[in-house]
Amino acid sequence: MLTLELQKSLITQGPAYGIKQPLLIVNLTAPVGYPASWESIDAQLARVLGLSSRHSKGIDPSRPFFQQLALRLLSYARMIQTNAGLALHARGKILGTRQTDEGLAISSVAMPYVSPYSGAGLRVARWVFNSLQQLLIAENANSLGSELQKSFEALREELTQLGPRDTNTLRFVHAALQADIPHAWVTGPLFQYGWGAKQCLLNSSILETTPSMGVATARDKHACATLMRIGGLPVPDHGLAEDLPTAVSLAQKLGYPVVVKPANLDGGVGVAAGLNDEHQLTQAWESARRHSDKILVEKHLDGEDFRLIVLDGQMVWAVGRRPAGVDGDGLLTVAQLVEKANQDPRRGHHQGATLRPMRLDEEAMDLLQEQDLTLENVPVAGRFVSLRRAANISSGGTPTVVTERVHPDNRLLVERAVALLRLDLAGVDLIVPNIEKSWRETGGGIIEINAQPQMIAASQTHLYAQVLRSRLPGGGRIPVLVLMGDERIRSLAQEVYQLLRAQGQDPGLAIGRENWFPDGATGQTNRSAYHAARALLMHKDVQVMLWVIHPEDVLLNGLPIDRFDGLVVTDSPNPDQSTSHTDLRKALPMILPHCAGWVIADDSIQEQILRTRGLPTDTRFESGLSSSTLSSQILKRIQRLLGGDSV
Structure with missing residues (x-):
């Protein structure tokens, strides 16, 4: 008989044990040895989860059964959450195992989850555990496929609703x-x-x-174009249409071809370009009205479509955007070419997708008819078959990097446009016949400015780091000191806090559930020591943080930071006032792997710290120091960190 159990042990709100995300810690009970057909089980799970290969191929097959089970629990749970678009990046670990006389192994397993979705993380862990359990005892694993598939689809649907919406x-x-x-x-x-x-x-x-003003103006296409026009920049003529007759009248006045688009939406939603007659205009109008009641009719500009990213007044990236479509090869039909193109792993609606699938909808069918094609026709090699009038990436378009080809006049044009809106980051949609020639020579204009640009397409992923670096001097880190132990720690921390203030620094101090701000004011009582420290980290005047905790604070919630610069651990010489050695022994392995600097410890616990795993190799120990000497030592270390010197 196979004995398997999974019990929740602890949910931390922050990192611990060297894992830089919040943790769900479970106790996994399993036999030390059991004849499992892991290859068959992994193959079945790969089919259920839609994997192209066994996800657990990196697990050493020589490991005992209970470790094989625990490692698969960690591996599959992480993969399911990341594939659903959750920002789960840390890897879990087996914290420890004890074996019973009955031949069972009880393992403590730390599984990272994405805050604040601990419940979802636990449901994923239970789904993986239950699936492995069923596959281990099933006489025919293939018979479970449909049942597991159904439960997995429900789980995946839940998880995808939790991920970022952009x-x-x-x-x-x-x-x-x-x-x-x-x-x-x-x-x-x-x-x-x-x-x-x-x-x-x-x-x-x-x-x-x-600025919110710039964002609001950019999202109102009519207001944005009006501002550009008043500012002397090239934009197409346009007008707002309250109803279809007004839209028809505007199109006749502007002259076909025209563009119809919602005036208050981004991402190419409801946009139809290159409309040549009233029939196409009517279809585009009805489509746009499904998304917005504020519709813009705009003169169509001839040329190629480009998206240029401007950051802090400088154009930093540019891509050309080809509308959704396929290139003929003389062998496949249009339908087959679209199906083949959509098999590109970059295309999809999942969070990892950099391109969107192409759709054979009403607009695509109309365009095929204009090109004298059907889905069953075989385009000649090299012929481009267009499936969209607008060149948005969100509707299946394909980007090409053109940053180095942008003419200086075109570069200055988009930089000046973004400056008019007072935006620090924006995407400018520019239509020009040739990006390498000046818009003054070829004509063209700005058709849209996006104040919340999606920057994933065409190898733009480096822009995310560039934006963060521009806003985060020193990598976004301030010195953090953790002080843990008896009542002396509280007085010591307050002394260091006041000394820093006297020297003109701006320290934050969290003691238990209380926090002290740099100006000496105290905040409200927080729910826990974890929340007291987290509150200080939110304030932009805090240059250094002192966090005073008891071991039980860490045992309950983990850490509010992924790493810290120094640790002071004290224990009272009076046994009646001594910190629980049991709690201390449990807390140290949770926090020491996150210490990136130094440790100061009492004589009574120095040996214990030395024997704890995960201690930084460059840690130095000092003990037997008076309170004044200790505060002086701490102050010197903090000053070095604030000055950028190594400790």
Whole structure:
């Protein structure tokens, strides 16, 4: 009989054990040895999860059964959440295992989850556990396929609703990870990058320095074009249409071809370009009205479509955008070419997709008819078959990098346009016949400015790190000191806090559930020591943070930061006032892997710290120091960190 159990042990709100995300810690009970057909089980799970190969191929097959099971639990749970678009980047680990006389192994397994969705993380863990359990005892694993598939689809649908609603947020998080920039979810689409005085807030690609007036104006296409026109910049003639007769009248006045688009939406939603007659105009109008009641009719500009990104007054990237379509090869039909193009792994609606699928809808069928083609026709090799009038990436278009080809006049044009809106980051849609020639020579104009540009297409992913670097001096980190132990720690921290203030620094101090701000004011009592520290990290005047905790604070919630610069651990010589050695022994392995600098410890616990795993190799120990000497030592270390010197 196979004995398997999964029990929740702890959910931390922050990192611990060297894992830089919040943790779900479970106890996994399994036999030490069991004859499992892992190859068959992995193949079945790969089919259910839609994987092209076995996800667990990196697991050493010589490991005992209980470790094989735990590692698959970690691996599959992480993969399911990342594939659903959740910003899960850390890898879990087996914290420890004890074996019973009955031949069972009880393993403590740390599984990272994406804040604030601990419940979803637990449901994923249970789904993976239950699926592995069923496959292990099933006489015919293939018979479970449809049942597992159905339950997995329901789980995946739940998870996809939790991920970011735009392509930017997830990629800013990944860019922060690669650049070692601390970050945390705040609320809704709002994320904090960096801590204290070296932080910024982002809502997708809207920066905290982006003026709301510029964003609102850019989103109103009529107002934005009016502003551009008054500012002497080239934009196509247009007008607002309250109803279809007005739209027809405007089109006749402007002269076909025209463009119809919602005046208050981004991303190419409801946009139809190159409309040549009233029939096409009517179809476009009805489509646009499904998305907005504010419709713009605009003179169509001849030329190629380009998106140029401007950051802090400088054009930093440019792509040409070809409308959704396929290139004939003389062998495949139009339908087959579209199907083949949509198999490109870059195309999709998942968070990792850099391109969108092509759709054979009403607009595509109309365009095929205009090109004297049907879905069954075989285009000759090299012929481009257009499926969209507008060249938006969001509707299946394909980008090409042209940054180095942009004519100086075109570069200056988009920089001046963004400056008119007072925006610090924007995407400008420019129509010109040739990006390498001046718009003054060839004609063309600005058709849209996006104050919240999606920057994923055409190898633009480097822009995320560039934006973060422009806003986060020093990588977004401030010195953080953790002080843990008996009552002496509180007095010591307050002394260091006051000394820093006297020297003109701006420290923040969190003691238990209380926090003290740099100006000496105290905040409200927080829910926990974790939240007291997290609150300080939100304030832009905090240059350094002192966090005073008891071991049980860490045991309950983990850490509010992914790493810190120094640790002071004390224990009272009076046994009646001594910190629980059991709690201390449990807390140290949770926090020491996150210490990037130094440790100061009492004689009574120095040996214990030395024997704890995960201690930084460059840690130095000092003990037997008086309170005044200790505060002086701490102050010197903090001053070095604030001055940028190595400790």
